[in-house]
């Protein structure tokens with residue numbers, strides 16, 4: 001509880017300072033409010049977009065797309081990663097392709113994605129999927145490859161065979177490292193969600209940014225940016241908590 | 256006919272430079288059912304390689320290893336290995352670790368649990384049955400691994416320097432426990448160690464290996480009964496000294512057999 005209070009204090013101080021500096025810059029530099037909105041106008045834009053339901057609707061849309069893309073990526077990447085981790089002979093051929101694809105920004109695929117998947121929810125989902133897929137895949141493969149061989153010897157000795165070996169030994173043994181990969185991929189995927197929604201859709205937080213720009217509503221633009229940041233933080237906190245609970249159930253890695 | 260029979264067993268590995276090199280060579284000996292055999296030798300003389308070959312983890316490259324008349328081709332739950340670093344699954348509780356081998360048998364869940372509880376009790380860890388292994392000391396973890404091995408009622412128990420990582424007091428306590436359990440449960444035990452005192456205390460027979468490549472140098476039949484070994488007695492020191500001299504001594508062409 002004491003630790004929590006301290007964290008809360010730090011957060012409050014840090015944000016208060018940020019808003020203060022922002023207000024100071026706004027007050028003394030006399031930029032046009034259309035180019036540089038004040039904290040107050042961004043705040044009222046935030047209230048306005050929540051009150052008229054635009055923000056709430058777009059948050060719901062974005063979160064739904066994010067959930068679909070991210071969960072699909074995690075499930076597929078973990079499944080494929082387990083298989084590739086257990087078959088190093090196959091992985092040595094797959095790895096060069098993965099290494100080639102991984103550094104390409106998901107946004108680079110955006111034109112193709114729109115061409116192939118049309119407009120609507122799918123392009124944003126695909127961008128999130130690509131962003132989350134490779135980190136989870138590679139951390140899963142690494143997790144499986146790094147499993148202490150003694151677990152395999154012990155289970156072989158006691159007659160544990162595939163497919164039981166997979167869920168009795170491979171998955172639990174690799175779990176902490178996989179969980180870490182899933183956690184890290186969440187942040188990456190969230191970064192790309194807004195970008196993914198700037199093409200081929202008429203809804204979502206990314207679209208709100210494009211729309212605010214087109215209508216010169218920099219206050220709404222800034223309000224949306226704040227919402228994206230806060231949601232990203234909240235998602236990270238949620239998965240961090242989930243990871244901690246899961247690791248505790250698993251047997252605990254850190255004291 | 257011996258229960259475990261090695262004849263001209265040799266294990267070679269390919270080295271990084273492509274040449275072959277023998278971890279152990281032309282090893283022949285037999286072990287009777289219920290015997291407690293210690294394999295003694297300096298580090299790197301192929302003790303672990305030999306044990307792994309008998310247990311079926313890494314087969315001999317020539318010669319043969321037979322258990323109960325059959326060539327060993329793979330590990331089996333009838334022959335359980337206990338490792339120096341315990342080999343417990345950290346995500347399972349003590350009880351679930353002990354249940355591991357039992358899960359592969361077609362026995363009802365309650366019965367499985369009952370058997371596991373019994374062996375956890377035998378090694379004195381009932382109070383810790385729901386803990387994860389990392390909460391336990393090294394000695395306690397090794398007890399769990401012993402309970403897990405005994406729970407599947409194996410015919411042979413292999414132990415590869417199981418107590419090397421433990422402090423002296425814990426080691427002595429566990430030696431007593433293993434001695435008692437192997438007798439009560441009537442197991443054949445093949446126990447690898449590089450500690451002369453440990454071998455003399457535990458074994459019915461000691462196989463002494465010499466290094467480069469690992470060869471069977473001498474076989475010591477310990478004639479004083481296992482029940483009456485007193486670590487502080489003069490006899491025991493004398494025995495230890497004799498074995499130590501054999502251990503240090505030069506290798507001969509054929510293994511020499513001693514009775515002490």
Ligand SMILES: Nc1ncnc2c1ncn2[C@@H]1O[C@H](COP(=O)(O)OP(=O)(O)OP(=O)(O)O)[C@@H](O)[C@H]1O
Pocket residue numbers: 268269277278296297298299300301302303304305449
């Ligand atoms: N899988 C392997 N591949 C190549 N060489 C190996 C392998 N396993 C063991 N060796 C070699 O075989 C020799 C014997 O090794 P082994 O582990 O059996 O010795 P040891 O008597 O058990 O030693 P220690 O007391 O240190 O455990 C060593 O030189 C080792 O490097």
Ligand SMILES: [Mg+2]
Pocket residue numbers: 302303304415
């Ligand atoms: Mg060894």
